[in-house]
Amino acid sequence: MTNRYTDYNNWAWLYNKTVGPDYSQPQLSLLKRVFLPQIPDQGRILDLCCGTGQLIQPLVAAGYQVTGLDGSEEMLTYARQNAPQASYLLEDARQFKSETAFDGIFSTSASLNHLMSLTELRQVFERVYAALRNGGLFVFDLNHPRQLERWWRGQPTEGEINRRYAWMITPHYDPDTAEGAFVVNISQAAQSHLGLGLLLSPLKRLLYKILSRPRFIGIRLKLLQNFDRIEPHWQQRTLTYSIKGHPIDAVKDTLEQVGFTNVVLQTIDGHSNIDNNHSAHFICTKPFSVQMTNASSQANSSFA
Numbered sequence: 001m002t003n004r005y006t007d008y009n010n011w012a013w014l015y016n017k018t019v020g021p022d023y024s025q026p027q028l029s030l031l032k033r034v035f036l037p038q039i040p041d042q043g044r045i046l047d048l049c050c051g052t053g054q055l056i057q058p059l060v061a062a063g064y065q066v067t068g069l070d071g072s073e074e075m076l077t078y079a080r081q082n083a084p085q086a087s088y089l090l091e092d093a094r095q096f097k098s099e100t101a102f103d104g105i106f107s108t109s110a111s112l113n114h115l116m117s118l119t120e121l122r123q124v125f126e127r128v129y130a131a132l133r134n135g136g137l138f139v140f141d142l143n144h145p146r147q148l149e150r151w152w153r154g155q156p157t158e159g160e161i162n163r164r165y166a167w168m169i170t171p172h173y174d175p176d177t178a179e180g181a182f183v184v185n186i187s188q189a190a191q192s193h194l195g196l197g198l199l200l201s202p203l204k205r206l207l208y209k210i211l212s213r214p215r216f217i218g219i220r221l222k223l224l225q226n227f228d229r230i231e232p233h234w235q236q237r238t239l240t241y242s243i244k245g246h247p248i249d250a251v252k253d254t255l256e257q258v259g260f261t262n263v264v265l266q267t268i269d270g271h272s273n274i275d276n277n278h279s280a281h282f283i284c285t286k287p288f289s290v291q292m293t294n295a296s297s298q299a300n301s302s303f304a
């Protein structure tokens with residue numbers, strides 16, 4: 001029995017306001033290009049590791065029957081608020097079961113990099129395979145080892161300061177172990193005892209507003225690195241998320257061993273050359289006539 005992955009519980013409230021909406025726009029463009037054209041009208045879709053559900057809402061609005069699955073109860077709480085018409089499964093991607101045979105399953109924003117071994121990734125692929133109808137589509141993205149080595153260098157990459165909270169993400173990766181993590185530093189302002197406002201001087205408010213402009217990212221990240229000294233009374237929290245860099249070829253082989261066919265790789269912009277500046281988006285199909293390999297018969301039988 002695998003433990004359900006719950007690490008995002010403490011990040012959920014902030015993820016829902018920040019990276020959730022930010023990441024969903026480019027991901028939705030990719031889904032519109034490679035995924036939705038192959039899903040029938042009102043078709044059944046599973047958003048695997050759906051997080052706070054920003055992708056679910058537009059798909060429901062477009063008429064699809066969407067289910068969101070996530071291991072984090074808190075992430076699902078926000079997903080339910082964002083897209084109340086969808087169905088939800090609080091389950092681990094390595095062991096989920098679904099009564100529904102989905103027309104398509106997708107997983108975005110490198111969620112599957114949290115699977116820390118190829119064996120676990122394969123477990124997910126087997127669950128996905130079993131949950132798809134024959135001819136169904138599976139699309140997901142991964143940050144790959146060359147990209148991680150190039151960009152995850154222990155320097156802060158994203159962050160925001162406003163009068164209520166501040167946050168910063170610092171990713172790092174060790175090519176020798178193919179393991180890494182990103183650290184999320186979160187600071188929250190103290191509420192005044194009357195609850196009427198936040199204890200922040202007008203000057204600081206103005207500074208934080210100016211620094212929120214995209215062009216001040218460098219100064220903002222520098223400030224964020226010393227934020228506990230700048231706002232010593234704010235509540236500080238550090239969250240760490242482990243990831244694995246799975247080699248692209250090994251992932252492709254594993255998908256094929258499980259029974260997927262037509263495995264195609266693209267960048268988010270649709271290029272077939274996956275360089276070290278881009279994540280790898282995998283697009284693959286469960287064939288219509290399924291050859292019963294050992295892996296696919298195991299994946300199917302566990303749903304009997």
Ligand SMILES: C[S@@+](CC[C@H](N)C(=O)[O-])C[C@H]1O[C@@H](n2cnc3c(N)ncnc32)[C@H](O)[C@@H]1O
Binds near residue numbers: 053070093107111
């Ligand atoms: C980076 S977030 C992405 C969320 C959403 N897909 C998006 O694009 O914004 C990763 C999500 O994957 C979920 N997750 C990671 N590993 C999981 C697992 N083994 N089972 C279920 N959910 C998992 C986390 O709880 C989190 O909500």
